[in-house]
Structure formats: C-alpha cells, structure tokens
Amino acid sequence: MNFNTLLKKLMNKSDSKDIAKKRLKFALLTDKLEIKTDTLGNLQKDLVEVISRYFEIDNESIKIDIQRSEECSALIFNTPIISAHRQMGIPAA
Amino acid sequence: MDGKVIVVTSGKGGVGKTTISASLGAALAMQGKRVAVVDMDIGLRNLDVVMGLENRIVFNIVDIIKGRCKIKQAAIKDRRIDNLFLIPASQSDDKDAIKPENMIWLTNRLRKEFDVTLLDCPAGIEQGFKNSIAAADEAVVVCTPEVSAVRDADRIIGLLYAQSITPKLIVNRIVPEMVKSGNMLSHEDVVEVLSIDLIGLIEMDDRVVVSTNTGTPLVLQEESKAGMALKRIALRLDGHPDLPIENPMDKKSFWKKLGSKFNRKN
Ligand SMILES: Nc1ncnc2c1ncn2[C@@H]1O[C@H](COP(=O)(O)OP(=O)(O)OP(=O)(O)O)[C@@H](O)[C@H]1O
Numbered sequence: 001m002n003f004n005t006l007l008k009k010l011m012n013k014s015d016s017k018d019i020a021k022k023r024l025k026f027a028l029l030t031d032k033l034e035i036k037t038d039t040l041g042n043l044q045k046d047l048v049e050v051i052s053r054y055f056e057i058d059n060e061s062i063k064i065d066i067q068r069s070e071e072c073s074a075l076i077f078n079t080p081i082i083s084a085h086r087q088m089g090i091p092a093a
Numbered sequence: 094m095d096g097k098v099i100v101v102t103s104g105k106g107g108v109g110k111t112t113i114s115a116s117l118g119a120a121l122a123m124q125g126k127r128v129a130v131v132d133m134d135i136g137l138r139n140l141d142v143v144m145g146l147e148n149r150i151v152f153n154i155v156d157i158i159k160g161r162c163k164i165k166q167a168a169i170k171d172r173r174i175d176n177l178f179l180i181p182a183s184q185s186d187d188k189d190a191i192k193p194e195n196m197i198w199l200t201n202r203l204r205k206e207f208d209v210t211l212l213d214c215p216a217g218i219e220q221g222f223k224n225s226i227a228a229a230d231e232a233v234v235v236c237t238p239e240v241s242a243v244r245d246a247d248r249i250i251g252l253l254y255a256q257s258i259t260p261k262l263i264v265n266r267i268v269p270e271m272v273k274s275g276n277m278l279s280h281e282d283v284v285e286v287l288s289i290d291l292i293g294l295i296e297m298d299d300r301v302v303v304s305t306n307t308g309t310p311l312v313l314q315e316e317s318k319a320g321m322a323l324k325r326i327a328l329r330l331d332g333h334p335d336l337p338i339e340n341p342m343d344k345k346s347f348w349k350k351l352g353s354k355f356n357r358k359n
C-alpha cells in the first residue's frame with residue numbers, strides 16, 4: 001500500500017473506481033434480471049397448462065409478476081384454486 | 094484450408110473498434126497473412142479514412158452483395174503493406190441493404206481468398222451487428238475502462254455466446270496514471286466483472302490520433318505503445334495465443350524505477 005492509498009483509507013475516502021465497480025456490478029445484475037415483455041406471457045401460458053393437469057383454476061384471475069428490490073428479485077404467481085382434479089391413475093371409488 | 098472470420102465489436106460507440114480493426118489487419122498482413130478488413134458500418138463508413146485508402150474506393154460491399162461487381166473489384170489493395178485489403182462500406186445505402194444470409198455468402202467466398210477476414214462492426218446491436226456476428230467464427234470485444242462501455246460489452250458478450258462464439262477482450266484507452274490514482278477501473282476490475290479471457294491491453298496513446306490524421310498504419314510507428322500492443326494482439330490471434338500480455342501498469346513502474354535510479358545517481 002503506498003502513501004496515497006493509506007491516506008485515503010485513513011480519511012475513509014473511497015476511490016472513484018471502486019464506486020464505478022460497485023455500480024457496474026449492480027447494473028449488470030439488474031440487466032440480467034430484466035426480461036423480455038413476452039416472456040411473462042409465455043410463462044403464464046405454460047404454467048396454466050401444467051397446473052390445469054392437477055387443479056381447476058380460473059384463467060382470468062391469474063396474476064404473474066416480478067417484484068424487484070435492491071437485494072433480490074422474486075417471481076410472484078398467484079391463482080385461486082376452484083377445485084382439485086382427482087389424481088390420475090387412482091380409480092374412482 | 095479456409096481462412097477465418099473475426100468480428101471486432103463493442104456495443105458502445107467510439108471505443109476503438111475501427112482503429113483496432115485497421116491495426117490488426119495491418120499487423121496480420123505484416124506477419125505474412127492475406128488479410129481483408131471489411132467495413133460493416135453501412136451508411137457511415139470510416140475504416141477507409143483510418144486506413145488511408147479513402148480516395149481509391151470504386152465499388153463497395155453492397156455492390157458485391159447486389160452482384161454489381163466482383164469481390165476482387167471492390168477489395169482495395171494497400172500499397173504500403175503487402176497482402177492487406179479493404180472492402181469499404183457503402184455510404185449511400187440503407188442500413189438494411191445487407192442481411193445476415195448475404196454476409197454468410199460473402200464471408201464463405203472471402204474464406205477462400207484470405208487467411209483472415211476482419212469485420213469492423215458498427216456500434217449498437219442492430220442490423221450491422223447482426224450481419225457481422227452471423228458471419229463470424231471468432232470475436233474480439235473492445236471496451237474502455239468506463240462503466241457504460243463495460244456494461245455494453247457485457248451485453249454483447251451475452252449475444253455472442255448465444256451464437257456459440259466465445260469472445261476475447263481488449264481493454265483500450267487505459268491511462269496508467271489514472272488507474273494508479275484510483276480514478277480509472279483497472280483491467281483486472283474489468284476482467285473480473287466480465288469474466289472472459291483477455292487478449293490485449295492498449296494504452297491511451299496520442300499517436301493514434303496522429304496516425305488517423307495522416308492515414309498511416311499505427312503499427313508502422315515503432316514508438317507507438319498502442320501500435321506495439323496491437324502487433325502483439327495480432328500474434329495472439331494468429332498462432333501465438335500464449336504470448337504474455339504486457340501490463341501498461343508494469344511498464345510505467347519499470348520506467349519510474351529506472352528514472353528514480355538515475356535521479357539518485359545524479
Ligand atoms: N488507444 C487509443 N489512444 C488514443 N486515442 C484512441 C485510442 N483508441 C481509439 N482512439 C480514438 O478514439 C476515437 C474513436 O475510435 P474509433 O473510431 O476507432 O472507435 P469505434 O469504436 O470504431 O467508433 P464507432 O463506434 O463510431 O465506429 C478516435 O478518435 C480514435 O482516434
């Protein structure tokens with residue numbers, strides 16, 4: 001560590017390149033979490049197809065969304081269940 | 094054996110693609126390769142002036158694609174460096190005068206004539222970029238040590254991977270003094286963020302401007318640090334992948350050390 005960096009450390013001043021690096025890492029992370037507009041629509045169609053094998057659901061009241069915060073992103077999928085289908089392969093009583 | 098097609102690309106504009114394409118072309122030709130450098134920026138050509146060949150243009154790339162001339166008629170031969178050719182862009186045509194399938198057709202023919210074809214890609218991710226990467230076997234991504242340039246490079250790298258191309262990185266316009274004072278991202282920072290292999294580091298060098306002013310190849314200037322770095326990148330691209338990458342930071346401290354030794358003696 002040379003004198004300048006020592007002095008900066010003591011004065012608790014960070015280099016502008018450290019700020020650049022931090023911002024860059026954050027930007028790249030959020031860039032990658034960004035999704036194309038039709039991706040969510042396609043995902044919803046696929047999800048409905050899979051879930052419909054097990055449950056009867058109301059296609060109209062489905063909500064799918066991505067929630068972003070500084071820490072993480074979450075995929076939120078919300079659907080009321082109308083009824084459960086009988087398990088396939090189990091004979092009806 | 095068929096030659097290879099290398100695209101020089103960046104995402105962000107003005108980071109040095111054209112300068113680097115022209116210099117790598119010249120250096121590879123001086124190493125004995127038959128080289129074509131192609132200006133992919135339809136409607137906004139630049140490579141011709143950087144290479145100093147602007148007053149010899151008769152036909153251009155769109156003429157070739159539209160069948161108005163043969164490849165040989167459009168390729169301008171450099172008179173200073175043997176085996177170096179420029180295929181200029183058209184200045185009057187529309188951006189989408191060329192489509193990816195046209196480029197695949199053209200480069201398949203260029204592979205038969207040239208050992209190396211370098212594609213000087215326009216900035217952005219639109220038609221010119223799509224045309225360039227559709228035809229390329231390899232890619233060199235150029236960025237400067239700035240947040241916006243590195244971010245764009247990251248996007249470009251992702252798009253190249255999607256085309257099954259693993260690009261190599263050049264960090265251009267490094268100012269060692271600023272890196273040392275903590276006011277410029279170091280190439281280590283950039284490599285860490287982008288996590289791809291480096292193929293060369295180029296310093297900020299006034300000779301680049303001088304060379305573009307006069308249209309003389311940068312690699313012919315022995316005193317140019319950027320020129321020398323580019324010669325070594327050309328070697329790495331062509332058969333010497335393990336040639337060590339010189340670090341502009343080391344060089345500085347070496348001369349500084351030497352300088353301070355002299356000072357002490359006097
Ligand atoms: N290592 C360097 N040192 C000094 N100047 C440089 C260096 N590299 C490039 N330049 C200068 O930066 C400017 C942009 O360079 P260049 O035209 O090669 O970039 P580009 O990526 O091709 O731009 P565009 O995206 O517009 O096609 C030019 O003025 C050039 O002289």
Ligand SMILES: [Mg+2]
Binds near residue numbers: 110111139213214215
């Ligand atoms: Mg350019």
